[in-house]
Amino acid sequence: MFPAAIDSRPARYVEQLGNVFARFGAHSQDSGNVSYGVDADGRRFFVKTAGDPADTAPYLDFGGRESLLRNAARLAEGVRHPLLPTFHGLVESPGGPLLVYDWRDGDHLGTPRHVRDDPDTAFQRFRALAVEEILVALDALFDLHGQLDVAGWVQGDFYDGSLLYDFDRHRLTVIDLDSYRPGPYRNDMGRMFGSSRFMAPEEFSLGAPIDDRTTAYVMARTALVLLADGTLHRDAYRGPDALYAVVQEAVTTRFPSYIAFHRTWLAARG
Ligand SMILES: Nc1ncnc2c1ncn2[C@@H]1O[C@H](COP(=O)(O)OP(=O)(O)O)[C@@H](O)[C@H]1O
Ligand SMILES: [Mg+2]
Structure with a gap:
């Protein structure tokens, strides 16, 4: 057409x-x-x-x-x-x-910092959903990144502004993957594109390897932003212990690959 x-x-x-x-x-x-x-x-x-x-x-x-x-x-x-x-x-x-x-219907979850605490924003309305609805969205997001990983793509500039959510149909859409790159590669920018709430340490370090482990880190940060308050505080995290443990490992000792992160997440989901 x-x-x-x-x-x-x-x-x-x-x-x-x-x-x-x-x-x-x-x-x-x-x-x-x-x-x-x-x-x-x-x-x-x-x-x-x-x-x-x-x-x-x-x-x-x-x-x-x-x-x-x-x-x-x-x-x-x-x-x-x-x-x-x-x-x-x-x-x-x-x-x-x-x-x-x-065209996909949905509210943009990206929110300017000064209104990020406003309960009327799509960002906060999403965070207020039932835990299972958020987990289903994260499952789908991690599945997408599994497919991107198999195809050799490493995340770049992924953040809540890459998400649209249709609250009526419970449908997530991922947009603006323009800065994803075939990996692995070395950080050639110093501070790469992205929102620091989501970024992995190597995305701030010129010459550091950027690869599927970076994608795993950013996906775990996404879980922390959407299901907790962006920190690792256990009290803030709304999911079960098993999933908290996966996310904690992903942003501390780290997983050796995206596949390892994803498998562990799926196993913890039961
Ligand atoms: N497929 C789509 N359907 C509906 N709206 C979209 C779609 N893709 C992007 N948008 C909207 O358009 C805006 C700009 O798109 P985006 O890809 O983020 O462009 P930019 O590269 O300028 O950041 C997004 O913030 C979102 O609101
Ligand atoms: Mg954009």
């Missing part, structure tokens, strides 16, 4: 495609990317572009943004999973690539 290449600029193409009902750009994103929600004859799509080539305010210039999108397209081509919005391909245009995904 989508061509491999178009002659028009992205903004014009999405207008022709259908009704543009959502826009994400400089007002909402600091990435420099510009994305659209488009309704085409009742089918809704999320279309992501590298934005304005003249926009040099973001950390990455247009060329850098474009290569991250091409990377994201490779990931989406290689890994299909119920948590990922269906990928409809990359469309080349004179204004750079467009990535077309299904």
Whole structure:
């Protein structure tokens, strides 16, 4: 349904495609990317572009943004999973690539720091769900990362802002895996992209190996943020002892591989 290449600029193409009902750009994103929600004859799509080539305010210039999108397209081509919005391909245009995904309903769990304690935010509403509902979401998230691990992808910049949750349908969606990279590799940035609440120590250390153990650490941090208060305090952790032990090991002595972390989690889930 989508061509491999178009002659028009992205903004014009999405207008022709259908009704543009959502826009994400400089007002909402600091990435420099510009994305659209488009309704085409009742089918809704999320279309992501590298934005304005003249926009040099973001950390990455247009060329850098474009290569991250091409990377994201490779990931989406290689890994299909119920948590990922269906990928409809990359469309080349004179204004750079467009990535077309299904639109997914859901509230964005990413929350600016100053409202992070507000019970009305999607982040706090998610954290207030029944423990089992959160565990089911974590199971699915860890399963996705198992599949990504098998395909050789290591997490990068994963945080609560990578999650949409549909509270009515109890459905989790994972978005924005643009900074995931084929691993293992060495930290070439010093402080890598990411939210420090989720990041592994090696993501702060130039030259350190980044691999599937990093993914395991970040997934365990995710459990601590969503199921506890982001700390290892046992009282704050709402899950059973067996799962607490897995998460504790994952962020202290660490697991030797993502598979080891995931297997231990599944065994503790019973
Ligand atoms: N498949 C999707 N369906 C619906 N909304 C989405 C989808 N993917 C992303 N979004 C929304 O668009 C916003 C920007 O997308 P994101 O991939 O995070 O772009 P950026 O690279 O600019 O951070 C997200 O915060 C989320 O609210
Ligand atoms: Mg984002």
